Amino acid sequence: MxxxxxxxxxxxxxxxxxxHEDVLAAMSTLSTSHVSADFISIFGESIELLRKIVFTAKGQPFVVSGSGTLGWDMVASNLVEPNEDVLVLNSGYFGDSFSACIETYGGKVTQIKAPIGDKPSLQEISEILKTKSFKAITITHVDTSTGVLSDIKEIAQLVKEQSPKTLVIVDGVCSVGVEEIRMDEWGLDLVMTASQKALGVPPGLTIETFKQRKAPVTSYFASWNNWLPIMNAYEARKGMYFATPPVQLIYALNTSLKQITSVxxxxxxxxxxxxxxxxxxxxxxxxxxxxxxxxxxxxxxxxxxxxxxxxxxxxxxxxxxxxxxxxxxxxxxxxxxxxxxxxxxxxxxxxxxxxxxxxxxxxxxxxxxxxxxxxxx
Ligand SMILES: Cc1ncc(COP(=O)(O)O)c(C=O)c1O
Structure with a gap:
């Protein structure tokens, strides 16, 4: 159809x-080994193309099967250690869920909860950054429950000036591919997204881009220790196995990314x-x-x-x-x-x-x- x-x-x-019809057709790729030469080249190229979408030269893309929610688990399990403080900027439903996910892994969440239809102000963020040392700040770039757009460039600048060690983490599930995101230039440490929105690929891929990781990992499937060698191998055009990638979805992702980056x-x-x-x-x-x-x-x-x-x-x-x-x-x-x-x-x-x-x-x-x-x- x-x-x-x-x-x-x-x-x-x-x-x-x-x-797009071509994306749906790519979903119908006949069964293909995840270590075949054809798939290795498609996966490797997709990893490279993702860097272009968020304007990063040095960020490490992770393409893992799961919906956007897995992105939160990846953030919380790879970056947050128990009892570490995390500041969550809440402009709607997805701020609540991101907080709940971080707490699941033992992080201590402080939220700035904006009134409905609004977003936390730079002044509020600045005040709260003075109160303690936060391991990370999370921003829902577009909260899909309210349609509120946050200014990640301004916030990242403020955090880098006031609390340079705090990681700036962007939930870009509803913004990557729609809104401008310049990861390197704006100093964003991690941008996560999912396939089913502006990347135009059926649901099921969490796409993670990060440049810094320090904390021990509290998950197995979501662990970057397990996924980093896989991403590196495919980008070097070699096959490697940790868990079976969603071959057909990655063909679809590749088709969509080529369309997106062609203009x-x-x-x-x-x-x-x-x-x-x-x-x-x-x-x-x-x-x-x-x-x-x-x-x-x-x-x-x-x-x-x-x-x-x-x-x-x-x-x-x-x-x-x-x-x-x-x-x-x-x-x-x-x-x-x-x-x-x-x-x-x-x-x-x-x-x-x-x-x-x-x-x-x-x-x-x-x-x-x-x-x-x-x-x-
Ligand atoms: C901003 C935002 N973050 C996270 C998610 C969770 O993604 P998923 O539903 O793909 O698990 C969504 C879902 O719509 C979202 O809009």
């Missing part, structure tokens, strides 16, 4: 996104900004309210919108689906029933001829009208 299949409802949620990344970021503006302008024209406190802190790969009263999820989501578009409900625990989310990442943005976003907006407008919402329609 291709993403243009007639019976397919467009998946316009903030991940998984719509996948300057700056162009890709601009396309996402432009399409995000189109969606957000339309939402505002319709008189609907967005979750992020202001447009300058709103993500470019998704839009979170409050239902106009008296409409609810049970009204709007099935109605939009009946118009062949799938959008997502709310996720932030405190207000989950009050808003919906539209994803605009990957080919839906970079290949405008597909008209995914026009179709989404049109389905939204028709659905609102059918449900009796007439303001500004």
């Amino acid at each position: 291709s993403s243009t299949n007639q019976t397919h409802k467009l998946c316009m949620i903030p991940g998984p996104v719509e996948f 300057p990344l700056e162009k890709r970021f601009e396309q996402h900004k432009k399409m995000s503006k189109y969606v957000k302008d339309t939402i505002e024209e319709l008189g609907l309210k967005m979750l992020p406190k202001s447009r300058d802190m709103a993500a470019n790969g998704m839009t979170a919108v409050y239902y106009p009263a008296p409409l609810t999820a049970a009204d709007l989501l099935p109605k939009v689906a009946s118009n062949n578009i799938v959008i997502a409900g709310g996720l932030h625990k405190a207000i989950a029933s009050q808003y919906f989310r539209i994803g605009h990442m990957g080919i839906s943005v970079t290949e405008p001829d597909r008209k995914h976003l026009e179709e989404t907006i049109s389905a939204l407008k028709v659905s609102l009208k059918d449900l009796g919402y007439t303001a500004n329609l």
Whole structure:
């Protein structure tokens, strides 16, 4: 089935996104040994291409099978020792989960929890950095539950000035491939992501990039001690085994990474900004309210919108689906029933001829009208 299949409802949620036909075809690669010459070259090249996505020359990519959540386990088990302090910047649901993961491995979490739709301020971060020595600070670049975008460049700069030993860790699950991330230039120590969002590959790959590791490891599958020799071997175009890699997913990743890096990344970021503006302008024209406190802190790969009263999820989501578009409900625990989310990442943005976003907006407008919402329609 291709993403243009007639019976397919467009998946316009903030991940998984719509996948390119060539990526889906790569998923159907016939069974191939993970130490065959063909696969070794595909895996090795994918590791190299990942560096380009986050502008790093020296970072070590890790490509491991698992969803984004495995990225948190990798961070917590490889970087955090029991009782070490970690500062978690919380701009929504995913800050709560990252904290819970770090605590699972014995880390002591201090959170700066922003009000819903907001992000921790530089002043708050600066104040708290004065109180103790943090092993690491984690930032959810885009919290997918609120659509709030954090300024990782500014935060990294502040941390490097005030607490240079603190590792800057970015959860880029909803931002890598959409938002600009310059790992080396901005001094980011680790950026983690997952395959199913802007990298445009079916779910199942945690992709980890790091340049520094000191702590003993408290996991087996997630241990970089086990994975580093594997990454080094494949990059040197040699096969090596620790645990079987997801061969077909890596073929798909390779296809997507080649597509993404075939145009300057700056162009890709601009396309996402432009399409995000189109969606957000339309939402505002319709008189609907967005979750992020202001447009300058709103993500470019998704839009979170409050239902106009008296409409609810049970009204709007099935109605939009009946118009062949799938959008997502709310996720932030405190207000989950009050808003919906539209994803605009990957080919839906970079290949405008597909008209995914026009179709989404049109389905939204028709659905609102059918449900009796007439303001500004
Ligand atoms: C910002 C962020 N971090 C982490 C995750 C967890 O990733 P996964 O659901 O792939 O395990 C998600 C999932 O949507 C996310 O949006």
